Amino acid sequence: MKSPKSIDPAVLELLPKASLDGVETVWDRYEAQQPQCGFGSLGVCCRHCVQGPCRIDPFSNGPSKGICGASVETIVARNLLRQVAGGAAAHVDHAYEAVEALELAAKDVLNYSLDEIKLQQISQGLGIDVSGKDKRELALEIVKAAYADLANHGNRPIQWLMAHAPKERIDVWQNLGIIPRNPDREIREAMHQTTMGMDADPVNLVLATAKQGLVDGYSGLKLATDIQDILLGTPTPVVTEANLGVLKKDFVNLIIHGHVPLLSEKIVYWAKKLQAEAVAAGAEGIQIAGICCAGNEVLMRSGIPLATNFLAQELAIVTGAVDAMVVDVQCIMPSLAQVASCYHTQIITTMPIVKIPGATHIPFTLENGDQAAQEIVRKAIRAYGRRDSKKIKIPDYKRKIMAGFSVEAIIGALKRIDPEQPLKPLVDNIVNGNILGVVGTVGCNNVKVTQDQMHVELVKELVKNNVLVVATGCSAHALAKAGLMNSEGTEDFAGDGLKAVLTALGQAAGLAAPLPPVLHMGSCVDNSRIGDLVTAIAAYLNVDSALLPVAASAPELQHEKALSIGTWAVTLGLTTHLGVVPPVLGSKMVTELLTKGLSDVIGGKFYVETDPLKAADGLLEDIRAKRKKLGLPS
Ligand code: SF4
Ligand code: FE2
Numbered sequence: 001m002k003s004p005k006s007i008d009p010a011v012l013e014l015l016p017k018a019s020l021d022g023v024e025t026v027w028d029r030y031e032a033q034q035p036q037c038g039f040g041s042l043g044v045c046c047r048h049c050v051q052g053p054c055r056i057d058p059f060s061n062g063p064s065k066g067i068c069g070a071s072v073e074t075i076v077a078r079n080l081l082r083q084v085a086g087g088a089a090a091h092v093d094h095a096y097e098a099v100e101a102l103e104l105a106a107k108d109v110l111n112y113s114l115d116e117i118k119l120q121q122i123s124q125g126l127g128i129d130v131s132g133k134d135k136r137e138l139a140l141e142i143v144k145a146a147y148a149d150l151a152n153h154g155n156r157p158i159q160w161l162m163a164h165a166p167k168e169r170i171d172v173w174q175n176l177g178i179i180p181r182n183p184d185r186e187i188r189e190a191m192h193q194t195t196m197g198m199d200a201d202p203v204n205l206v207l208a209t210a211k212q213g214l215v216d217g218y219s220g221l222k223l224a225t226d227i228q229d230i231l232l233g234t235p236t237p238v239v240t241e242a243n244l245g246v247l248k249k250d251f252v253n254l255i256i257h258g259h260v261p262l263l264s265e266k267i268v269y270w271a272k273k274l275q276a277e278a279v280a281a282g283a284e285g286i287q288i289a290g291i292c293c294a295g296n297e298v299l300m301r302s303g304i305p306l307a308t309n310f311l312a313q314e315l316a317i318v319t320g321a322v323d324a325m326v327v328d329v330q331c332i333m334p335s336l337a338q339v340a341s342c343y344h345t346q347i348i349t350t351m352p353i354v355k356i357p358g359a360t361h362i363p364f365t366l367e368n369g370d371q372a373a374q375e376i377v378r379k380a381i382r383a384y385g386r387r388d389s390k391k392i393k394i395p396d397y398k399r400k401i402m403a404g405f406s407v408e409a410i411i412g413a414l415k416r417i418d419p420e421q422p423l424k425p426l427v428d429n430i431v432n433g434n435i436l437g438v439v440g441t442v443g444c445n446n447v448k449v450t451q452d453q454m455h456v457e458l459v460k461e462l463v464k465n466n467v468l469v470v471a472t473g474c475s476a477h478a479l480a481k482a483g484l485m486n487s488e489g490t491e492d493f494a495g496d497g498l499k500a501v502l503t504a505l506g507q508a509a510g511l512a513a514p515l516p517p518v519l520h521m522g523s524c525v526d527n528s529r530i531g532d533l534v535t536a537i538a539a540y541l542n543v544d545s546a547l548l549p550v551a552a553s554a555p556e557l558q559h560e561k562a563l564s565i566g567t568w569a570v571t572l573g574l575t576t577h578l579g580v581v582p583p584v585l586g587s588k589m590v591t592e593l594l595t596k597g598l599s600d601v602i603g604g605k606f607y608v609e610t611d612p613l614k615a616a617d618g619l620l621e622d623i624r625a626k627r628k629k630l631g632l633p634s
Contacts, residue, residue: 006451008481010244010308010395014315017393023339025314030447042586043076049196058586068196076587077205078194080563084212085190087564090330091220091525092150092183094260098227099146101262101366105231106139110366114139117408118229125163139230146227149219152182160226161218166535168544169572176601178211178571183219186211206593210602213567221528221565228297228525232265235404235522236412237509238303242480244312245398246305247321251287252278254380255307255316258328259523261297263350263364264290266373267326268302274377281381291316292331293473293523300404300522309452309477310558311445314339320391324380328364329354331444331559344386346379401485403520405470407532410519416508423540425505430537430549433633434497436466437549437623440521440530441475442565444558446580452478454555454579454612459484461616463517466495467623470533473524475555485520487513527565534572546573546603547630549623553577553615566606573603575622577615581608 005027006012018025039045044056046066054066056075065071070078105112119138123130128141149158157179162170173179180186190212193199199208229235240246247253254271256264271286278286289307290298298304307316310331316322317339324346325336337358340347349355350364350372360379364372414422429435439462445451455478459469463484471479483489490502494517502514509515521529530552538545552569554562557580569576584590599605607622609615624634 003450006311007453007456008243008308008312008451010397011312011315011451013395014244014318014393018315018318021318021342021391023314023318023342024335026311026333026335026447029335041583043079043583044072044586046070046075046078048078048194056586070200073202073587073589074200074205076584076590077202077209078199080582080584080590081190081205081209081212082194083560084209084564084567085187087560087562088183088212088216088220089187090561091216091224091564092187094329094525095220095224095227096150097260097262098224098231099143099150102139102227102231103143104366106136106143108136112231115230115233118226118234122226122230126159127163142230146223149223150182150184155181157181158183158215158218160223161214164218164222164532164535166538166545166572168538172602173214173571176207176210178207178214180211180215180219183215186215202587202590203593206590206598209567210571210598213564213571216564217528217531217568217571221525221568222531224525225522225528228261229406232261232301234408235300235406236409237402238299238404239400239402240299240303240305241398242306242401242477242485243398244308244316244319244395246287246289246307247319247394248284248287249321249392249394250284252281252283252285252380252384253287253289253322254377255289255291255322255325256294256298256304257291257313257325258294258332259292259330259525260328261294261301262366263326263328263369263373264294264298265302266369267376268298268304270370270373270377274374274381277378278381278384281384283381283384286377286380293525294328296473296476296523296526300406300520300526306401306477306480308481309445309474311447311451317343317345319394320388321394323383323387324348324376326350326376327354330561343391344383344388346383348376348379399481399483399486401480401520402516403480403485405519405521407529407536410533413505413509413515417504423536427537427540429501431632434466434501435468436497436620437551437627438468438470439550439619440527440552440569441469441471441479441555442473442524442527442552443554443562444474444556445478446556446558448580449556449610452482455479456482456484457612458553458555458579458616459518460493461613462619463494463498465616465620466498467620468498469518470521470530471518472521472526472530476520479518480520484518485516487511487516490514490517493517524561524565531568531572543630544573544603547626549626549630549632551575551577551619551622553579553619555579555612555615557582570598570604570606571602575605575607575619577607577609577619579610579612579615581610
């Protein structure tokens with residue numbers, strides 16, 4: 001039997017409408033691609049030089065080497081390294097732009113108020129003397145330190161890593177020789193290392209892949225989150241709703257999609273300011289909603305509702321009620337302009353490296369952010385007047401959600417129980433088994449699997465077994481839509497031990513209801529918040545993070561970024577579940593290195609399992625084994 005396309009009722013309601021409206025979706029194009037190339041799926045195809053493409057016969061009935069003599073191990077390992085470097089590059093580029101924005105803000109060219117606590121925290125971490133310095137001086141020092149990392153020459157390690165990573169881990173990475181230097185150099189080196197006639201040693205290539213994970217973790221994720229928090233504020237808990245039912249029939253609906261919050265926050269600001277213009281145009285107001293991580297960013301800081309996640313971005317337009325969708329970078333389907341052409345929706349691209357034929361391009365620069373945001377909001381207001389009421393169908397599905405769980409917000413809630421040692425109540429409950437362990441679920445949707453199913457079924461099983469789940473990215477969207485990010489979710493799905501802890505925390509926080517069983521920690525770059533939490537717990541207990549009953553999962557990974565984030569989680573010593581098989585199975589040796597061999601040298605490993613309940617069992621087994629090693633009841 002064919003598996004359903006999604007478990008999201010809004011998606012299931014809109015798919016027939018898409019067909020009726022003559023809209024081709026990602027699911028149609030996936031079908032048109034069948035059968036997908038077996039060589040590509042196994043990772044055994046190489047196009048790194050123009051003698052190729054070369055492909056290795058996985059059944060040993062044909063070539064076992066590329067024309068240059070590259071073995072299947074070399075080809076698979078090289079391909080993986082390039083993919084992980086691609087993911088790291090995306091996050092480093094994102095972080096770089098945030099640093100440039102902070103520089104302009106510190107020099108008063110841009111008007112941002114700057115988060116005092118975060119400035120102090122990052123300065124102290126980096127060893128910057130804070131005495132007598134005002135916010136802008138501190139910000140400039142931080143910018144200087146960031147640029148020193150981004151541009152360093154020689155062999156100086158990334159200071160963001162040295163300052164923030166768990167100390168025991170730094171020793172492990174040093175021994176393996178994988179501490180990165182400036183990220184651009186490392187990404188360039190990965191391209192060099194994998195070009196024709198270079199590294200043929202799969203072990204060396206896998207270690208280089210681990211290094212790219214560290215590039216992503218500290219010069220991508222951590223740097224981006226830290227700088228964005230300074231610029232835009234560190235998130236605190238917010239309550240709103242998730243799923244396409246947040247769109248409002250009589251409002252101008254403007255969707256923010258992509259990953260970088262700099263423009264998105266401007267749009268949120270200007271949408272509030274320009275409400276009167278929307279009313280003058282006949283609407284009741286302006287409703288902003290988010291897709292992917294730009295959505296997560298404005299959710300975390302401004303309480304903006306989530307529209308939907310990656311796989312349903314086209315269907316948001318199929319509602320006929322989206323007046324404009326503004327996109328920045330990453331995870332934006334090029335098909336959006338085509339889908340929008342069937343409706344009145346304006347697709348607006350904003351970045352010089354993301355242009356889509358058929359979309360309107362309104363350039364966003366750091367200096368013109370306010371003008372660009374106003375222009376975009378006004379475009380949405382004008383488009384509202386061109387709606388075709390016969391084409392509107394907003395699925396009536398949305399779930400209440402609580403989000404905004406930065407590490408600072410979690411520690412703030414815990415401080416109400418123990419002001420002196422805020423981590424103690426959390427750790428005590430892990431020690432006594434009320435909380436069996438912690439799993440971070442991250443990453444995307446992937447059209448190869450039923451949308452959201454892996455995220456939701458895996459997490460329901462984990463929380464039932466008293467695992468506290470923290471989530472980011474499109475995983476967080478999936479769990480939000482499924483009702484796992486509100487107090488009722490705790491009542492309905494959490495095991496007794498976890499429920500008791502979340503209820504006590506909710507009461508201490510003055511909510512008169514439990515905290516949700518899944519804590520939304522933000523966007524994909526905010527996986528650094530999960531890393532910070534793990535690092536803080538490891539430091540509090542004075543143990544290596546690899547020993548903690550903590551694991552990670554990318555249940556429906558799609559993007560190269562998910563591979564680089566996952567690789568970073570492995571370097572932290574975590575067992576990292578992948579719910580979709582990455583293209584490495586063509587090499588037994590590389591597969592074994594990733595799923596077993598790495599564990600001996602780095603503590604963490606990849607764990608591939610495509611069945612959600614089996615994956616939950618595997619992660620529970622891993623957590624229990626770690627508890628046993630620590631002498632904790634399991
Ligand atoms: Fe073939 Fe080697 Fe060129 Fe790859 S690098 S395409 S394996 S000849
Ligand atoms: Fe994302």
